[in-house]
Amino acid sequence: MFISVGHPNVDAEGLNKILVVVLGMHRSGTSSAAGALVRLGAAAPQHLTAANADNERGFWESPVIVDLNDAILAAGGSDWKDWRRFNFAKIHKVEADALRARAKEALAEEFDDVGFAVVKDPRMCRLMPFWGPVFADAKWSVRALLPVRSPLEVARSLNCRDRLGPAYGCLLWLRHVLDAELETRGMARAVLDWPQFLGDRRKALTRVSEQWGLMWPYLYEDVLAEVDEFVSADLRRQRASEADLQTHPAVNDLVRRTYAAMIDLVQDSGDGSVLKKLDDLRAGFETASAIFDLPMREIVEETQRVRSEAAAEIARAEDIVDRGAWKSRDSTRMGSRLLWKPRSKSAASPRPSAKELDAIRNSLFFNSAHYLETNPDVRTAGLDAALHYLVHGGREGRNPGPFFSTKAYLARYPDVAEAEVNALLHYETKGRRENRIAAA
Numbered sequence: 001m002f003i004s005v006g007h008p009n010v011d012a013e014g015l016n017k018i019l020v021v022v023l024g025m026h027r028s029g030t031s032s033a034a035g036a037l038v039r040l041g042a043a044a045p046q047h048l049t050a051a052n053a054d055n056e057r058g059f060w061e062s063p064v065i066v067d068l069n070d071a072i073l074a075a076g077g078s079d080w081k082d083w084r085r086f087n088f089a090k091i092h093k094v095e096a097d098a099l100r101a102r103a104k105e106a107l108a109e110e111f112d113d114v115g116f117a118v119v120k121d122p123r124m125c126r127l128m129p130f131w132g133p134v135f136a137d138a139k140w141s142v143r144a145l146l147p148v149r150s151p152l153e154v155a156r157s158l159n160c161r162d163r164l165g166p167a168y169g170c171l172l173w174l175r176h177v178l179d180a181e182l183e184t185r186g187m188a189r190a191v192l193d194w195p196q197f198l199g200d201r202r203k204a205l206t207r208v209s210e211q212w213g214l215m216w217p218y219l220y221e222d223v224l225a226e227v228d229e230f231v232s233a234d235l236r237r238q239r240a241s242e243a244d245l246q247t248h249p250a251v252n253d254l255v256r257r258t259y260a261a262m263i264d265l266v267q268d269s270g271d272g273s274v275l276k277k278l279d280d281l282r283a284g285f286e287t288a289s290a291i292f293d294l295p296m297r298e299i300v301e302e303t304q305r306v307r308s309e310a311a312a313e314i315a316r317a318e319d320i321v322d323r324g325a326w327k328s329r330d331s332t333r334m335g336s337r338l339l340w341k342p343r344s345k346s347a348a349s350p351r352p353s354a355k356e357l358d359a360i361r362n363s364l365f366f367n368s369a370h371y372l373e374t375n376p377d378v379r380t381a382g383l384d385a386a387l388h389y390l391v392h393g394g395r396e397g398r399n400p401g402p403f404f405s406t407k408a409y410l411a412r413y414p415d416v417a418e419a420e421v422n423a424l425l426h427y428e429t430k431g432r433r434e435n436r437i438a439a440a
Contacts, residue, residue, distance in 0.1 A: 029194035041217025166250035367401035
């Protein structure tokens with residue numbers, strides 16, 4: 001069990017459960033920080049995202065909570081790659097209440113009755129106004145850990161993993177860092193210089209525990225040795241010097257000054273003069289955001305339209321090729337053809353339009369990452385998840401995401417099954433207006 005040394009957040013509120021919330025931009029060392037805390041005694045979520053080539057030592061995050069965060073962002077018309085400030089007012093009250101209920105259930109499912117736990121998902125940087133009240137209702141006393149890494153290193157890592165441009169990666173970094181810093185003021189928090197953490201884990205973790213006002217449950221030499229082995233310099237695959245940071249065209253002055261201010265908070269996360277600098281930087285960023293928001297939205301929408309139309313054209317071309325190959329089969333194979341199951345009406349119908357593809361892609365219930373993870377054949381083939389589900393996956397009974405069952409929807413509504421319409425497409429274009437039930 002953790003040992004509190006009298007931080008007011010615990011004593012004044014009478015809370016006896018501590019939840020560490022790791023808030024850092026994607027590719028900023030949040031996984032290594034969370035994994036180290038688990039070794040020092042913090043309970044990890046019951047369900048963990050599997051390690052992969054992008055993060056061989058594990059993500060230390062709950063897929064239940066990540067999916068929920070994606071749903072929250074989608075409900076507000078956003079996603080994890082959105083650089084704009086998240087607008088919670090866009091979520092209808094009924095849907096917001098349902099999301100909060102799911103959040104409480106997720107916390108109970110992932111942490112049960114443990115007294116010291118760690119939760120980590122970079123999306124939470126933008127979602128703390130949602131999660132803060134949920135943590136309070138669940139009687140968690142929150143400790144915030146803000147890992148900070150060079151924005152240029154983050155941008156380069158995002159470029160390798162997600163093919164995002166370096167300038168856009170820096171823009172995302174700025175949004176996540178500024179939001180996380182603002183929303184954790186007034187609570188026990190610590191800012192972690194991630195490269196320093198890799199160089200001297202013990203010193204960095206000692207500073208964190210002092211700033212939080214608690215001692216690690218497993219502060220033993222063998223545990224510290226395990227942390228040393230888990231956190232090593234080879235985790236830092238992308239490196240950027242101070243000179244790179246000052247001269248690289250992807251890093252603007254607002255990003256550089258924000259990074260410098262965050263590093264200044266490592267020693268004292270409540271330094272008033274630094275917080276004033278960050279307030280000024282944030283004000284400048286929000287002003288610029290207001291100016292460029294609409295033009296960038298128009299660019300994104302146009303890009304999505306072009307991509308959707310291109311995908312639909314490719315699908316139509318493939319269909320023409322498929323039909324031509326079918327018709328050109330040698331007549332000697334006709335007998336075997338008659339033994340095959342006839343193609344359904346939907347399979348023989350024209351390929352989907354760009355509008356239909358957008359309905360799937362923009363659906364709250366469609367989760368591209370989940371679809372590719374649960375359908376490795378689609379991922380291996382390098383296919384577009386939304387297009388595959390619309391053209392093939394729906395007819396094969398595959399699910400577009402964790403919260404929509406294709407088979408259950410068709411079983412519940414035989415008229416949709418009889419019409420051989422894609423289940424999610426029907427719900428988004430007709431079923432929602434008809435008050436049909438989407439959840440499994």
